[in-house]
Amino acid sequence: MRKIIWSPKAQKDYAGIIDFVLQRWTLKEVQQFVDQVENAISILQIGNIEFRKTKYRKLHVAVISEQISVYYRIHSSKMVEIVRFWDNRQRPSKLLKS
Template structure:
């Protein structure tokens, strides 16, 4: 299946990396990048591997306890919707 990054997902992803580089270390940021790459490989092969979230037809995978990825299967495509900070108010989460 083909992974498609939404603009929100791309912005969230880069924001998280920038935050890790500013507040933590390059090593921690690199670990996050590698975790995301590993999860995306799994999603591309096994798109239904992760459970449905509370949002209709949207799946959720916890990358780290602080960050979750929300995605949606759309035919032969997997839409990456958001890399969400789990400490934010979930009512602010929009797709």
């Protein structure tokens, strides 16, 4: 099973999304988002599926919901780094600049 680490930006993105959802919707929607993230991370931990590669070096993307994707980097067969959570309505070219 792979170890999952979170970048500081990913931690900030995740907390920001939860805060945003809490301001606009209910705990039910927050829990749904958390469950979707946990599901994607479980898949990454097992390591038998890789999501779509991006044009950025060693960066992959998994769609969490219609609005949010998670970008991650495979460091080795034993470690994956969650790099960013990203609002799909933003331009991907801004991903590594922000």
